[in-house]
């Protein structure tokens with residue numbers, strides 16, 4: 001039997017999901033729409049941003065929302081030289097774990113900077129809001145470094 | 149109450165790690181490995197074992213229910229007892245062990261496969277993250293690992309030098325692994341001379357993604373004796389998962405691995421060999437520490453997943469590598485590890501011993 | 504900022520992923536041959552069942568299939584349904600018939616369209632034959648066959664469907 005050519009076909013797979021947020025995620029996303037950021041207090045007193053519905057240690061339902069700051073500190077980061085098509089930026093940028101002021105647990109989002117050298121663990125950043133906020137995590141367009 | 153049934157591994161086979169399996173479909177990837185393990189025991193097809201469990205992830209090749217096609221490789225007429233996990237096949241092994249220990253089966257065939265080259269793996273894996281907070285940002289798996297690596301480096305728990313050392317040793321070990329995708333002598337200096345891709349990670353710090361398949365047959369020790377084949381005993385196996393919230397985990401440690409190792413009884417004897425599923429170089433450093441391995445343990449003599457990361461089968465292949473070394477008489481006790489999820493979220497540890 | 508004051512309770516989270524599908528060795532061989540207007544199945548070395556389109560294995564025996572078998576384009580209706588809703592992005596207008604068809608000499612059915620028939624008269628055991636597109640339009644695709652149409656041959660009894668020789672129903676009789 002002759003070996004056939006490798007036949008291939010590019011295709012796009014789409015899952016057009018709509019998700020129910022539930023009260024906790026919904027409260028956080030509603031906050032983003034209003035350009036405010038809410039965390040939730042865990043059983044050990046730590047403020048988790050974005051809020052979790054249940055305490056990861058005790059599994060207790062959480063409901064004490066705490067508004068946190070729109071500035072924070074980079075806990076860890078990486079520099080993406082060549083963004084992927086799916087990434088929220090189309091030029092080099094950083095992903096970072098950011099601990100917002102008033103929060104104890106870092107959140108993951110992207111940070112814009114002109115160059116990798118501008119970034120450092122411990123650097124201060126602030127939220128850049130999207131032009132239109134609609135109740136999505138992407139209402140935070142990115143974070144930017146706070147100038148000296 | 150009777151003692152828990154001892155589980156024996158009697159056969160293992162894996163495909164070459166290929167960047168692109170190209171011409172082969174899922175069935176064509178799986179079939180040679182099934183033929184190989186059936187051959188090692190002298191069985192015909194899946195009718196000759198009591199249970200079959202596979203591990204794969206339909207998202208990787210973008211074909212819903214792709215795993216069902218795998219059943220075409222089995223010989224499932226008349227119907228067989230079959231199950232599937234949307235995970236590495238190491239967890240299919242775990243399910244099969246439970247099945248045997250519940251007296252539902254005396255033997256099981258386990259296989260894992262993927263054709264990850266069909267998609268952009270790090271992007272596909274971003275969609276396994278929190279669907280409200282992370283998936284809409286499309287944070288890819290390499291970037292998450294890179295942030296983990298930086299935490300490790302800045303805490304003084306690893307250096308880029310040490311990470312390159314992991315890679316260099318893996319590639320050297322892989323020179324005797326006929327299935328390896330990447331192997332050869334390379335110096336730490338050469339590795340470090342390359343630019344980072346997602347700093348602090350270099351391309352060499354990231355396991356090459358491979359298409360392929362692996363298969364294993366396990367059974368009770370009584371059955372292994374009846375079949376008259378060499379075997380290794382799985383003296384312990386356990387798996388633990390950490391919270392999905394990456395911000396709440398200590399990413400520089402792997403408490404789930406440590407707990408699974410305790411559950412599997414890693415410390416009850418010398419560990420001659422450890423095959424660790426560390427898709428990023430720094431993760432091998434985390435795992436080695438969490439497992440409490442010292443200089444007397446040879447880590448990843450096969451080259452590990454740095455030599456070729458058979459998606460959805462690499463964890464099973466780690467167990468298979470330890471099995472091969474035990475039945476060949478090279479060692480009498482070894483540890484195998486499998487992982488799943490971002491930044492070593494979910495970890496399985498197995499201890500294998502000679503009969 | 505949005506003028507919405509209602510709390511957010513639902514979000515749209517579409518996921519679009521790009522893939523490159525490869526057909527596999529056996530399907531690629533089938534597609535290569537159908538591009539030339541030839542229907543090619545594979546025979547199981549153990550149970551002798553013939554599969555078309557082939558996937559490279561006998562699902563019953565769990566062994567690789569390699570022997571190629573060229574099949575005619577006559578088939579028997581194993582089952583069918585009359586579809587009253589449109590296929591998205593497809594020019595075929597409802598109501599139309601899709602059927603499980605077994606080619607003569609094959610032991611497994613595939614799904615294709617039926618046309619040039621009264622929908623109300625389509626029935627299990629009915630004999631049909633492929634209506635091909637013009638040769639110039641042939642490509643690596645099953646829809647080189649536009650549809651199957653009824654032919655003037657006696658019905659196949661249910662217990663013979665999927666068991667006809669390559670020579671077809673008339674050979675069998």
Ligand SMILES: [Zn+2]
Pocket residue numbers: 547548549550551552561562563564565
């Ligand atoms: Zn067969």
